[in-house]
Amino acid sequence: MKELIKNAETINRLLARYGVKFGIYKDGTFKEQLFPFDPIPRIISNGEFQYLEKGLKQRVNALNCFLSDIYGEKRIVRDGVIPEEFIYSAKGFLPPCDGVTPPKNIYSHISGIDLVQSKDDNWYILEDNLRVPSGASYPMIARELQRRSAPDAFSSNSVIDNRNYADMLKEVMDYVNTGGINVILSPGRYNAAFFEHSYLAEKTGAVLSTGKEIVCENDRLYYIDYLGRKQRVGAVYRRISDEYLDPMTFYEDSVIGIPHIFEAYKKGNVALLNAPGNGVADDKGIYYFVPKMIKYYLGEDAILKNAPTYLPYYEDDMRYVLDKFDNLVIKDVAEAGGYGVVFGSSLSKEKKEAFIQLLKSEPRRFIAQEVIDFYDLDILGTDGTQVPRKADLRAFVLTDGETKVWPSGLTRFSRNPDSFIVNSSQGGGFKDTWVLSR
Amino acid sequence: MGIITVDKSDHLFWLGRYTERVYTTLKYYFQSADKMIDANPEYYGEFCRKIGIPNAYGTREKFLRAYPFDETDPNSIISSLNRAYDNAIVMRDYIGTETMAYIQLAIDDIHNAKNGSAALADLMLTLDHILAFWGCVNDMIDDEQIRNIIKLGKGLERLDLYLSLDLPDNDVRREYRRMKQFLAKSKLRYDESVINTVDNMMTDDPLNHPNLKKLLRNLINE
Numbered sequence: 001m002k003e004l005i006k007n008a009e010t011i012n013r014l015l016a017r018y019g020v021k022f023g024i025y026k027d028g029t030f031k032e033q034l035f036p037f038d039p040i041p042r043i044i045s046n047g048e049f050q051y052l053e054k055g056l057k058q059r060v061n062a063l064n065c066f067l068s069d070i071y072g073e074k075r076i077v078r079d080g081v082i083p084e085e086f087i088y089s090a091k092g093f094l095p096p097c098d099g100v101t102p103p104k105n106i107y108s109h110i111s112g113i114d115l116v117q118s119k120d121d122n123w124y125i126l127e128d129n130l131r132v133p134s135g136a137s138y139p140m141i142a143r144e145l146q147r148r149s150a151p152d153a154f155s156s157n158s159v160i161d162n163r164n165y166a167d168m169l170k171e172v173m174d175y176v177n178t179g180g181i182n183v184i185l186s187p188g189r190y191n192a193a194f195f196e197h198s199y200l201a202e203k204t205g206a207v208l209s210t211g212k213e214i215v216c217e218n219d220r221l222y223y224i225d226y227l228g229r230k231q232r233v234g235a236v237y238r239r240i241s242d243e244y245l246d247p248m249t250f251y252e253d254s255v256i257g258i259p260h261i262f263e264a265y266k267k268g269n270v271a272l273l274n275a276p277g278n279g280v281a282d283d284k285g286i287y288y289f290v291p292k293m294i295k296y297y298l299g300e301d302a303i304l305k306n307a308p309t310y311l312p313y314y315e316d317d318m319r320y321v322l323d324k325f326d327n328l329v330i331k332d333v334a335e336a337g338g339y340g341v342v343f344g345s346s347l348s349k350e351k352k353e354a355f356i357q358l359l360k361s362e363p364r365r366f367i368a369q370e371v372i373d374f375y376d377l378d379i380l381g382t383d384g385t386q387v388p389r390k391a392d393l394r395a396f397v398l399t400d401g402e403t404k405v406w407p408s409g410l411t412r413f414s415r416n417p418d419s420f421i422v423n424s425s426q427g428g429g430f431k432d433t434w435v436l437s438r
Numbered sequence: 439m440g441i442i443t444v445d446k447s448d449h450l451f452w453l454g455r456y457t458e459r460v461y462t463t464l465k466y467y468f469q470s471a472d473k474m475i476d477a478n479p480e481y482y483g484e485f486c487r488k489i490g491i492p493n494a495y496g497t498r499e500k501f502l503r504a505y506p507f508d509e510t511d512p513n514s515i516i517s518s519l520n521r522a523y524d525n526a527i528v529m530r531d532y533i534g535t536e537t538m539a540y541i542q543l544a545i546d547d548i549h550n551a552k553n554g555s556a557a558l559a560d561l562m563l564t565l566d567h568i569l570a571f572w573g574c575v576n577d578m579i580d581d582e583q584i585r586n587i588i589k590l591g592k593g594l595e596r597l598d599l600y601l602s603l604d605l606p607d608n609d610v611r612r613e614y615r616r617m618k619q620f621l622a623k624s625k626l627r628y629d630e631s632v633i634n635t636v637d638n639m640m641t642d643d644p645l646n647h648p649n650l651k652k653l654l655r656n657l658i659n660e
Contacts, residue, residue: 016542016546017539017542017543017546018535018538018539018542019527019530019535019538019539019542141535181441184531188528189524189527189528194527198527198528198530198531199530199535201530201531202530202531202534202535206531207441207531208528208530208531209443210445212443212445213443213444213445213446223441223443224443224444225441225442225443225444226442226443226444226446226447226626227625231441
């Protein structure tokens with residue numbers, strides 16, 4: 001570990017050299033920022049990983065069943081497991097996707113599941129990200145550099161190599177590809193995750209496109225080269241949101257989408273990873289029902305627990321939330337990236353009253369969760385000493401013919417000692433995640 | 439990789455042009471700065487005229503500082519390097535992370551030189567990393583087409599600058615021959631009549647630099 005710590009500055013310098021940055025808009029100006037890397041890895045034992053792997057596969061399989069059902073027969077609603085209001089009022093439910101089956105019936109090919117480990121050693125799922133989860137590229141490249149700067153740390157610790165993520169991703173794209181090239185569709189250079197888009201394109205051999213070079217003809221997609229030659233596109237790993245994907249079907253003012261791509265997808269002529277409409281399954285309100293989905297579709301009890309969650313939509317839960325308001329964290333289901341998160345204890349009397357009014361008038365808009373006292377992980381402080389900080393883990397689960405968990409993940413930490421918010425857009429950093437082979 | 443779109447060919451072409459602009463103008467800046475030490479302190483006026491930029495500097499000191507480092511000046515070396523970066527960053531999947539890193543390193547060098555105590559000496563590192571970038575283009579980019587488009591941009595920019603700077607005719611002829619090889623290999627659309635005319639003009643002695651420059655600016659159909 002000493003070797004890793006000693007070379008922390010070198011790694012951060014190399015990450016800058018390779019352009020490992022994310023973009024943010026501050027005061028209307030675009031800036032590229034380095035994603036601070038901490039050299040002390042999160043270490044997950046092999047036994048613990050096997051447990052997580054089992055639970056994550058189970059969860060993602062159930063979520064894929066749910067998506068197939070909800071855009072198909074809707075049995076789970078008919079059987080009263082999830083109130084229909086929760087489905088149809090979810091921002092991520094897209095009526096145009098109703099009745100559309102994606103290639104190989106896979107909806108969530110790349111799932112980013114956020115977990116935390118509490119001080120009682122239990123792992124809790126914080127949220128599911130089934131639309132465009134990002135972050136795998138950072139530990140991939142950091143591992144590459146750390147292996148160069150501290151080889152002994154790896155040879156003596158039996159760390160499973162995580163640099164196979166691009167191969168796993170390519171296998172998924174190839175599996176659902178309907179005939180043609182693989183494309184990574186990016187909103188472009190000024191997107192926060194552009195580094196990741198371009199890096200994954202480089203490593204998977206997919207073509208990186210901003211959509212301008214792709215046309216849809218006769219419900220098929222083609223990529224056009226500078227001599228005007230066309231190549232069929234078989235799979236699009238799109239890193240743009242559903243609403244911007246196709247101006248003919250979704251947000252009509254979108255200039256970053258591909259007109260008619262949805263028609264090509266609907267006819268089964270191109271695979272979209274992840275499928276449009278997945279937002280209904282990672283809605284924070286739907287999250288509450290995931291353990292019930294697991295039981296309903298797989299006949300199993302959930303292996304990984306949700307953080308204890310309450311839906312103010314239900315009267316009993318509303319009473320509990322009002323009673324324990326100061327002990328809970330309230331989340332706006334429409335927000336992401338650490339925004340729309342309110343800790344009850346942090347509000348002044350006036351703000352609390354105003355918030356409770358809002359909660360009562362829009363109960364479906366919020367969920368409340370117990371504040372999990374999750375494990376602090378040590379990071380290297382500015383003075384070179386190790387200091388504890390809150391950290392989560394984003395696990396990447398990939399689904400093709402089978403569901404696989406990448407033996408690594410993105411560990412994000414808060415740099416602020418008083419904060420639980422780990423998002424990069426709010427100043428967080430990242431660590432490598434070691435899964436041991438023994 | 440195999441598929442290069444119009445946009446991507448444009449980025450590759452301009453990546454070649456901007457890296458060459460940084461390289462040749464920086465070398466010319468070194469020579470000119472040396473002249474300004476004692477031989478001709480006002481030489482920066484001539485520099486601006488030759489390069490074809492407005493002389494908005496006023497003093498030698500301002501020129502020596504602003505021309506390499508002023509990011510608000512679109513004609514400065516750092517601005518050209520930033521434009522090279524803009525074109526490189528969107529081509530990571532074509533040129534590779536390793537190759538792209540040399541542009542980042544050249545940018546780091548120029549920032550360090552700006553803040554250092556021996557700016558001219560420190561700027562040498564920028565040249566080193568531009569050369570390393572080109573080495574990487576040759577060594578690490580498998581796709582010949584990608585290499586040829588970058589080199590065409592580089593060659594055309596060099597020719598343009600050599601003509602502007604009135605470099606010896608033999609140097610201009612050599613760079614023209616080189617550029618032409620990449621023009622054919624790049625498969626970019628170009629105006630053949632320009633090449634025919636320039637081919638004839640290249641036999642003139644001396645060469646008509648201003649006319650050649652004007653003609654070559656219309657070579658590539660963008």
